[in-house]
Amino acid sequence: MNYRELSKLITLIETDPLMGRENLKNVSKKNSMVVGITGSPGAGKSTLVDKLIEHFRSNGKTVGVIAVDPSSPFSGGAFLGDRIRMKRHFTDDGVFIRSMASRGSLGGVNDSVFDVVEAYKAYGFDVILIETVGAGQTEVEIAYVAQTVVLVLSPGSGDEVQMLKAGIMEIADVFVVNKSDQLGADALVLSIRAMLEISERKEWMPPIIQTVATMGKGIKELAKAIEDHHNYLIKSGEMEKRRIRSEKKHAEHIMMNKIREIIDNSRGNNLEEIMEDVKKGLCE
Ligand SMILES: Nc1nc2c(ncn2[C@@H]2O[C@H](COP(=O)(O)OP(=O)(O)OP(=O)(O)O)[C@@H](O)[C@H]2O)c(=O)[nH]1
Ligand SMILES: [Mg+2]
Known part of the structure; x- marks a missing residue:
């Protein structure tokens, strides 16, 4: 399969899911690392994805990205933004980026995402990154698609309470405090830590990684946290x-x-x- 065929297959999945799935049957698939990058609008998810692509590529890994465009009114411009932020990778053979609408009929994650991930695995990407806006209750669905959920927060946004309510905090395997160049980042780390201490997590304690995505700071640490979680999942049987x-x-x-x-x-x-x-x- 080449990129053109992959593109066609994704379009088929979106327009005729039955046929799309039929095409994916009995096709061998890679054991890709599937990572969800979620968080409030503007927290820096796309910038992080862009930097993660760079990191994984420099380690020789191929990366497939699914950018789920929020249909939320706050972030109408996100689609264009995502495109521009990741555009520099468009000419890289080892990177494939596809945007899709979040118009999932059941809310949250678009149904097609499940099948598109399968298509990416069939293509054989080493890493699959899925960017979704995790502002509401339904977005916890990303936890069903991704093996590792990275929750991106930024100081001063005051989203933590909202996210706690929506149960998004509970599905996070790795916390990122992005925009750590801004005031309030340390306080945010402390409040996440306090929240984690009273939660009932046992085997895997989610790490809190501080990043400045725009400057590429903390990206190596984030990639390592993602890989650590991946290894934990395998070893524990999870x-x-x-x-x-x-x-x-x-x-x-x-x-x-x-x-x-x-x-x-x-x-x-x-x-x-x-x-x-x-x-x-x-x-x-
Ligand atoms: N100061 C600072 N700004 C950042 C950082 N990371 C991202 N930004 C800026 O924050 C804005 C939003 O970044 P995006 O990466 O588009 O955020 P997003 O979470 O993908 O946004 P949506 O997809 O619209 O939800 C952009 O102007 C970025 O340049 C950071 O670490 N520090
Ligand atoms: Mg974005």
């Missing part, structure tokens, strides 16, 4: 558990979409008739 959890979520997405489609197209005009259509439709 990787296999996460794989199964992800497959279940994927199946849930597929079935929910199918049910929704059947209901939308149902000609039934009462609950029983509609339910009958659902039952029939699911058996087809």
